[in-house]
Each structure stands twice: as C-alpha cells, then as structure tokens.
Amino acid sequence: MLGVVPPRPMLSLDRLGTVIAILIGVALFAAPFATYRATRIASGQSRLLIEALPFTMSAVVAIVALAVAAGAAIVRDPLGRLGSAVIGLAVLLPSLGLSAGYLTPADNTFARVSPSTGFWLLTAAFSILAIDALARMRLGPYGRLAALAVGISAVALLLFSGIWNELSILKEYHTRADTFWREARQHLVLAFGSMAVACLLGIPIGIAGHRFRTLRIAMLQGLGIVQTIPSIALFGLLMAPLGALAASVPLAAALGIKGIGAAPAFIALVLYALLPIVANTIAGLSQVPASVVDAARGMGLSERQRLLEVEMPLALPVILAGIRIVSVQNLGLATVAALIGGGGLGTFVFQGIGQTAIDLVLLGALPTVGLSFVASIVLDALVDIAKGALA
Amino acid sequence: MIEIEHLTKRYGTNTVVEDVSFEVEEGTLTVVVGTSGAGKSTLLRMINRLVEPTSGRVLIDGEDTRRIPEDTLRHRIGYVIQGYGLFPHRNVADNIATVPRLLGWDRKRIAQRVEELLDLFQLDPAEFARKFPHELSGGQQQRVGVARALAARPALLLMDEPFGALDAVIRAKAQDDLLAIQRRLGTTIMLVTHDMNEAFHLGDRIAVMDQARLLQYASPAELLMHPADDFVERLVGTAERPFRLLSLAKVQEAVEPGAAEGEPIAVSDSLHDALSRLMWTGHRALPVADAKGAIIGRVSVDGILEHGRSLP
Ligand SMILES: Nc1ncnc2c1ncn2[C@@H]1O[C@H](COP(=O)(O)OP(=O)(O)OP(=O)(O)O)[C@@H](O)[C@H]1O
Ligand SMILES: [Mg+2]
Numbered sequence: 001m002l003g004v005v006p007p008r009p010m011l012s013l014d015r016l017g018t019v020i021a022i023l024i025g026v027a028l029f030a031a032p033f034a035t036y037r038a039t040r041i042a043s044g045q046s047r048l049l050i051e052a053l054p055f056t057m058s059a060v061v062a063i064v065a066l067a068v069a070a071g072a073a074i075v076r077d078p079l080g081r082l083g084s085a086v087i088g089l090a091v092l093l094p095s096l097g098l099s100a101g102y103l104t105p106a107d108n109t110f111a112r113v114s115p116s117t118g119f120w121l122l123t124a125a126f127s128i129l130a131i132d133a134l135a136r137m138r139l140g141p142y143g144r145l146a147a148l149a150v151g152i153s154a155v156a157l158l159l160f161s162g163i164w165n166e167l168s169i170l171k172e173y174h175t176r177a178d179t180f181w182r183e184a185r186q187h188l189v190l191a192f193g194s195m196a197v198a199c200l201l202g203i204p205i206g207i208a209g210h211r212f213r214t215l216r217i218a219m220l221q222g223l224g225i226v227q228t229i230p231s232i233a234l235f236g237l238l239m240a241p242l243g244a245l246a247a248s249v250p251l252a253a254a255l256g257i258k259g260i261g262a263a264p265a266f267i268a269l270v271l272y273a274l275l276p277i278v279a280n281t282i283a284g285l286s287q288v289p290a291s292v293v294d295a296a297r298g299m300g301l302s303e304r305q306r307l308l309e310v311e312m313p314l315a316l317p318v319i320l321a322g323i324r325i326v327s328v329q330n331l332g333l334a335t336v337a338a339l340i341g342g343g344g345l346g347t348f349v350f351q352g353i354g355q356t357a358i359d360l361v362l363l364g365a366l367p368t369v370g371l372s373f374v375a376s377i378v379l380d381a382l383v384d385i386a387k388g389a390l391a
Numbered sequence: 392m393i394e395i396e397h398l399t400k401r402y403g404t405n406t407v408v409e410d411v412s413f414e415v416e417e418g419t420l421t422v423v424v425g426t427s428g429a430g431k432s433t434l435l436r437m438i439n440r441l442v443e444p445t446s447g448r449v450l451i452d453g454e455d456t457r458r459i460p461e462d463t464l465r466h467r468i469g470y471v472i473q474g475y476g477l478f479p480h481r482n483v484a485d486n487i488a489t490v491p492r493l494l495g496w497d498r499k500r501i502a503q504r505v506e507e508l509l510d511l512f513q514l515d516p517a518e519f520a521r522k523f524p525h526e527l528s529g530g531q532q533q534r535v536g537v538a539r540a541l542a543a544r545p546a547l548l549l550m551d552e553p554f555g556a557l558d559a560v561i562r563a564k565a566q567d568d569l570l571a572i573q574r575r576l577g578t579t580i581m582l583v584t585h586d587m588n589e590a591f592h593l594g595d596r597i598a599v600m601d602q603a604r605l606l607q608y609a610s611p612a613e614l615l616m617h618p619a620d621d622f623v624e625r626l627v628g629t630a631e632r633p634f635r636l637l638s639l640a641k642v643q644e645a646v647e648p649g650a651a652e653g654e655p656i657a658v659s660d661s662l663h664d665a666l667s668r669l670m671w672t673g674h675r676a677l678p679v680a681d682a683k684g685a686i687i688g689r690v691s692v693d694g695i696l697e698h699g700r701s702l703p
Contacts, residue, residue: 295476297441298549299463299490299539313480389480 206281
C-alpha cells in the first residue's frame with residue numbers, strides 16, 4: 001500500500017479524562033447530591049442536585065461540572081487541566097455548605113444534611129483530575145510540598161470560614177469539639193509515637209541484622225509472623241500479659257500500663273511498625289555498593305565512621321521509604337485502638353457505628369484518611385529529597 | 392621498602408595464598424599478574440590488612456604492619472580498586488579529602504591539597520571539584536579514585552585492577568599518566584592486573600602468581616629471557632616475546648653511527664615504536680634525535696631486530 005496517512009481524528013480524547021468526564025456525568029444526573037435526615041439517626045432521604053440547591057446555584061454547579069468534564073476529555077495541557085479541576089473544586093466545595101443551609105428548614109436544630117454519592121463522585125473526579133495534572137507536571141519534591149500546603153490551606157479556609165457549619169459532620173464536631181481534639185492528639189501520639197519508638201528500636205536492629213546473618217533471618221521471620229496477626233487479635237494477645245504486669249508490678253500500673261487502654265495498642269503498633277523499618281534498614285544497607293564499602297575500609301574509616309558517614313547516608317532513602325509505609329499503616333491501625341479503650345479518632349468511628357450515626361463515623365474516618373494522605377505525600381517528598389542529595 | 396615474608400592465607404582448608412615472599416624497592420612499580428583466582432587480590436589486601444594473614448608478615452620500612460593499628464596503617468597506604476568505590480553522596484573535592492579529613496588536617500590545607508591533586512590529574516578544579524561521581528566519565532572517575540588514594544601523600548599505593556573498567560584508548564592514557572605521576576612523586580606502587588601488556592608496560596618488576604603460589608618475581612626482561620617454568624612462559628606469550636623485548640628497550644640502545652633520510656625518531660622512544668615507524672614508512676633506517684632535537688645517529692631495521700633475539 002502506498003503511504004496513506006490515516007486521517008487525523010478531529011478531536012483526540014484523553015483516556016483518563018474521558019473516564020473522569022463519564023464519572024462527572026453520572027454524578028450530576030444519576031446520583032443524589034445530598035442526604036437529608038430529620039434527626040441525626042433518622043434514615044436519610046436523597047436529594048438530587050436540582051433539589052439540593054436553589055435553581056441558579058444548581059445550574060452553576062452543573063454547568064461548571066460539565067465544563068470541567070469537557071476540559072478533562074479534551075484539554076491536554078496539564079496547567080489547563082489543573083486550572084479546570086481547581087475551579088470545579090472551588091465551586092463544588094462551598095456549594096455543599098449552601099446546600100446544607102438550603103435543605104435545613106429554618107429554626108430546625110434536629111435536621112441533618114450530609115454529602116451524598118453525587119457530591120463524593122464529583123469531589124473524587126475533580127481531585128483525580130488535579131492530582132493527575134500535578135503528576136503530569138512532574139513537580140519536584142519541593143513543588144509537591146508547596147502544592148500540598150496550598151491544598152491544606154484551602155481545606156482549612158473552608159472549615160474555619162463557617163461555610164460548612166450547617167453540615168451534619170460539622171454539627172457532630174461542634175457538639176464534641178473538646179473530645180475531638182483530645183482524641184485527635186491521642187491518635188497522633190499513638191501513630192507517630194509508636195513510629196518513633198519503632199525507629200529507635202528498628203534501625204539499630206536493622207544495622208545489627210545487616211552485620212549478622214543469623215540475627216537477620218530470625219528478626220525478619222519473627223516480625224513477618226507478627227505482621228500476619230490481625231490487629232484486633234494482637235491487641236487481645238497483649239491484653240493478658242500487660243494485665244498481669246500491671247497486677248504484679250505497681251510501677252507499671254502507676255505508669256498507666258494496663259491490659260486495656262493505650263498501652264497494648266501502643267505496643268501492638270510498635271510491633272507492626274518494626275518489620276518495615278528493620279527490613280528497609282537491612283535492604284538499604286545491603287544495597288550500598290560493595291566497592292564503596294571496600295574503599296571506605298581500605299582508606300581506614302573505622303567501623304563507626306563507615307556506618308555514619310557512608311552506609312547510613314546511602315541507605316537513607318530506603319529507610320525513609322520504610323518510615324513512609326509505617327506512617328500510613330499506623331495512622332490507619334491506630335483507629336482500631338479505640339476498640340480496646342486506647343482512644344484516638346477510631347473512638348468516633350465505633351461510637352458512630354453503635355449509634356448508626358454515619359456522620360459521626362465520618363468525623364473519625366475523614367481526618368484519618370486526610371492524615372494518611374498528607375503523611376504519604378510529605379514522606380514521599382522526603383524520600384526524593386534524600387535521593388536527590390545522593391544522586 | 393616493603394618486605395613480604397612467608398605470607399599465607401587459608402580459608403578453612405582452602406589455601407588462597409601460599410608462602411609468598413618478596414621485596415619491593417622504594418619508588419618502584421611492582422605488578423602482580425596471574426590468572427583469575429590466583430590470589431592476587433588477597434595478597435594485596437594482606438598488605439593493608441583488609442585480610443589478616445594466616446601466617447607470615449609484612450614489613451614496611453622495617454616496621455611490622457601488625458604493630459600498627461589497622462586504621463592508622465590504612466591512612467598511610469593508598470588503595471584503589473576496580474570500580475574505584477567513590478562515595479556517591481560526596482562531591483569530587485570531598486571524596487579526595489577523605490583521608491586528610493580523617494587525619495584531622497585543617498580546612499585550608501585540605502583545600503590546597505585537593506586543588507593540587509585535581510591539577511595533577513588534569514581535572515579543572517573550577518569545573519570538577521563540586522561535581523558528583525555520577526556526573527563523571529569512567530576515565531574521570533578513575534583519576535578521582537587515584538587522586539583520592541594519593542591525597543595524604545602515602546609512601547605506598549596499592550592498586551587492584553585500577554584500569555579494568557576503562558576502554559583501550561583511555562586505559563593507555565591512564566597507564567601513561569600513572570607512570571608519569573609515579574616518576575614525579577616517587578611513590579612505591581603495587582598493582583594487580585591480569586593483563587600481560589599492562590604488566591610489561593608498567594612494571595619495574597613483575598610478580599607472577601598461579602594457584603596461590605608466587606612462581607617468579609623478576610624484571611620484565613628477565614621474565615622474557617628466563618621464564619621460571621612453562622606456566623610463566625605461556626603467560627608471557629611465546630609469540631609476543633620478541634615484541635615485548637623491543638617494547639622494553641629504548642632507541643638509545645640501538646643507535647648506530649651514520650646518517651639516514653626521513654623524519655627523526657626520539658632517542659627516548661621504545662624500539663617497538665621505532666620498528667613500527669620504519670615498517671610503516673618503508674625506510675631501512677631513520678635518523679635519531681636527542682631530547683634537544685640534535686641528530687645523534689641513526690637506527691636501522693637490522694639493528695633493531697638484533698634486540699628482539701633471545702640470545703644477544
Ligand atoms: N573471603 C573469602 N572466603 C573464602 N574464599 C575466598 C575469600 N576471598 C577470596 N577467596 C578465594 O580465594 C581465591 C583467590 O581470590 P582472589 O580474589 O585473591 O583472586 P584474584 O587473583 O584476585 O582473582 P581475580 O583476578 O579474579 O580478581 C579465590 O578462589 C576465592 O574464591
Ligand atoms: Mg582480584
């Protein structure tokens with residue numbers, strides 16, 4: 001055949017963008033935007049976008065969402081895609097607050113409005129578009145941290161401006177603001193405190209494991225087994241010995257160590273965190289090129305100097321990757337601590353389940369998800385910065 | 392002077408180096424050659440005690456190395472390996488400064504020394520000092536590796552296949568540079584290779600090893616004329632022997648009186664190079680010039696061939 005050039009498509013569609021556009025279409029026309037409840041535990045009634053907002057406002061949301069859908073499918077320039085996603089979010093997020101005010105009858109303090117499938121799908125679609133655009137822009141670690149800071153500021157602005165105050169989840173928050181911050185702090189102490197302890201233990205164990213083969217095999221196998229124990233079972237397993245300890249050693253009891261509460265949760269989190277940290281420390285040290293270690297020895301660096309000046313800096317990105325895994329894992333697992341009286345944001349999740357108050361569940365779950373998201377972006381950036389310092 | 396006395400290394404029942412003794416003169420370059428697994432690296436690494444000998448000892452300027460603390464000993468001995476082992480997280484200047492810093496030199500002295508070495512190895516300090524190893528070519532990495540080993544002015548430099556990773560052209564240049572630097576600094580060098588050409592090109596003395604034993608330790612010419620046994624004879628290459636001899640001899644040794652037509656050959660060139668020029672240009676003889684360019688005689692094909700014979 002002669003060189004027949006296939007006709008250029010008039011309009012080339014972006015694959016991910018098309019999926020996002022379809023998602024937006026479904027969210028707009030086939031899914032409820034908000035849920036109305038007469039009381040916080042009454043069963044919910046769905047409200048479509050057109051019912052959830054005054055007509056002009058719902059028209060604005062629909063038009064903007066459709067424009068973003070079209071943009072996602074057609075526009076290729078990442079900056080344009082990011083811009084349209086940001087505009088979409090800037091219209092959508094405040095509109096939820098307006099909807100809550102609009103749907104709640106005047107002077108009714110019992111009625112609750114929460115976001116529903118349509119809102120979540122739109123938020124997801126815009127966020128995926130924004131994250132994909134950021135990924136295509138190939139931001140360096142500092143750029144990603146800056147983007148994260150902008151995102152956090154925007155969410156903080158929405159929360160503190162009061163525009164969302166009529167939403168059910170914020171009403172749940174306002175009735176228990178004190179407990180919320182206490183449990184949030186407890187959650188962070190559980191997740192990051194146990195991570196810190198795991199680093200203090202795990203990195204030296206990893207260093208020793210790198211040097212001594214038998215120790216390495218024993219540690220990795222032992223910790224591997226711990227990882228396979230379901231969290232609730234591990235909490236249970238720790239309750240008996242800690243209870244016995246508290247009963248027989250007054251000092252332990254005085255320190256607040258009991259069979260139930262924060263102590264077994266904290267210890268279980270440390271145990272879970274040890275494997276990734278020990279394993280990554282060993283992996284990081286063993287990928288240091290043999291010639292580099294040999295040259296260091298040959299030049300007369302002492303064992304200590306070799307470890308601190310050569311091996312650890314070169315292993316750092318891999319160790320940080322382990323810490324990243326642990327931070328996300330611990331933020332999630334710390335939720336379960338509430339089951340044995342350990343506190344943390346899980347408290348609201350389990351209270352909410354008990355009361356069938358979905359918004360209370362979200363009050364515990366959403367901050368947890370947000371924290372994991374932030375932690376993974378920050379640590380990813382740190383890994384890249386550490387790698388950059390090596391490259 | 393380095394005296395190696397009855398050095399032996401065993402791993403379990405496997406003898407890797409067996410009763411090796413020889414002496415290395417101050418300021419000379421000794422090459423250790425042998426087939427793979429002969430124990431060359433192990434021998435070298437017993438000198439800076441990266442490997443502890445099973446028995447035997449090493450004396451450096453009469454001092455038993457076992458008396459010197461390991462790290463102190465290694466600060467005094469330069470060490471270059473195949474692949475160089477540059478620190479990937481440190482720039483060129485910091486890599487070179489490694490041993491001076493361990494020795495606690497002050498900042499200014501270190502900076503001066505780094506600059507001096509970069510100049511010596513033809514690496515412009517302004518361009519290279521802040522570069523990281525991955526930003527360098529193989530040849531540049533090699534030069535930084537040697538510069539780093541020489542930083543604290545060691546009297547002895549150990550090199551384990553330092554040119555193994557270089558292509559032929561860069562390798563020849565690196566070998567010539569090493570010779571020039573060695574002549575200039577007077578450093579004693581022990582170099583391991585399994586490349587016979589490299590051994591003959593660089594070595595003042597050559598130690599031939601096979602299966603853990605030292606078979607012969609002699610000057611290159613001696614090795615060619617009187618190989619200790621069949622293995623050495625095969626290793627030096629029967630076919631290449633006359634050419635190797637010619638490479639070792641200088642034009643100086645074959646100058647004859649008389650005149651000749653053509654571009655003069657330098658008196659410091661090797662006979663190998665001279666023969667090659669004669670064959671290529673089709674002359675039977677060419678004039679010979681001394682360092683100042685004055686013609687001091689001629690060198691002929693017949694005269695050169697005399698030098699390639701086993702019996703003079
Ligand atoms: N740490 C060790 N444990 C056991 N055997 C070893 C050890 N180091 C070296 N050997 C053995 O000693 C022998 C000599 O090794 P060496 O590295 O000295 O050889 P080489 O002459 O340098 O070889 P190559 O030219 O391949 O580098 C080899 O058979 C090797 O397997
Ligand atoms: Mg070797």
